[in-house]
Amino acid sequence: MKSSKFFITALESSVDRSDFDCGVEPLNRYFTTQVGQDIKRRITSCFIATHSDGDIAGFYTLAAASIALKDLPSNLTKKLPRYPSVPAVRLGRLAVSVSYRGRGLGAALLADALTRSLQADIAAYAMLVNAKDETAAKFYEHHGFMATKEDPDILYLPLATAKQILSKQ
Numbered sequence: 649m650k651s652s653k654f655f656i657t658a659l660e661s662s663v664d665r666s667d668f669d670c671g672v673e674p675l676n677r678y679f680t681t682q683v684g685q686d687i688k689r690r691i692t693s694c695f696i697a698t699h700s701d702g703d704i705a706g707f708y709t710l711a712a713a714s715i716a717l718k719d720l721p722s723n724l725t726k727k728l729p730r731y732p733s734v735p736a737v738r739l740g741r742l743a744v745s746v747s748y749r750g751r752g753l754g755a756a757l758l759a760d761a762l763t764r765s766l767q768a769d770i771a772a773y774a775m776l777v778n779a780k781d782e783t784a785a786k787f788y789e790h791h792g793f794m795a796t797k798e799d800p801d802i803l804y805l806p807l808a809t810a811k812q813i814l815s816k817q
């Protein structure tokens with residue numbers, strides 16, 4: 649996929665990611681040292697945005713998950729089957745390099761993650777995110793995510809709603 653000067657592709661093991669810096673040390677450490685192992689073990693998939701000059705400008709990870717019906721509001725659960733949980737996609741991590749902040753790349757990576765989830769052959773009801781702090785939670789809320797009843801740091805967006813939002817962009 650292409651977004652102005654950025655190409656979003658699956659991370660390949662040959663890509664040098666040692667210089668990536670999003671300003672958040674645990675996210676840098678995960679991306680530079682651990683994500684390759686997680687991809688090999690099929691724990692996650694990872695997509696990167698590469699700038700036309702070759703820099704890795706951002707990344708996100710996706711994995712299968714589920715969301716308990718008790719964590720969703722009744723206006724949604726009344727339209728869902730009476731299962732204990734429904735399938736979801738977890739956006740485990742999302743980060744933009746400090747050099748590329750504020751140019752719409754975080755929003756473009758999120759839109760790409762939602763589009764991939766909508767296009768996948770395996771159905772999911774919602775995307776889930778774990779916000780690492782209040783600033784991250786505000787970013788996701790800005791893009792339509794809502795806190796689960798169980799934990800305000802875990803937010804969700806029904807993929808049907810995401811489809812409507814994306815169709816207006």
Ligand SMILES: CC(C)(COP(=O)(O)OP(=O)(O)OC[C@H]1O[C@@H](n2cnc3c(N)ncnc32)[C@H](O)[C@@H]1OP(=O)(O)O)[C@@H](O)C(=O)NCCC(=O)NCCS
Binds near residue numbers: 744752778
């Ligand atoms: C959060 C992050 C991904 C945003 O990336 P970015 O490329 O700077 O953001 P964008 O330029 O795409 O911003 C898109 C929109 O989100 C808004 N936004 C960005 N950060 C926001 C925040 N923390 N709270 C509320 N809104 C925010 C922008 O104002 C913009 O709004 P607009 O489209 O209405 O003009 C980036 O700051 C980052 O990597 N932070 C460190 C890692 C992190 O916190 N990741 C998220 C949790 S794992």
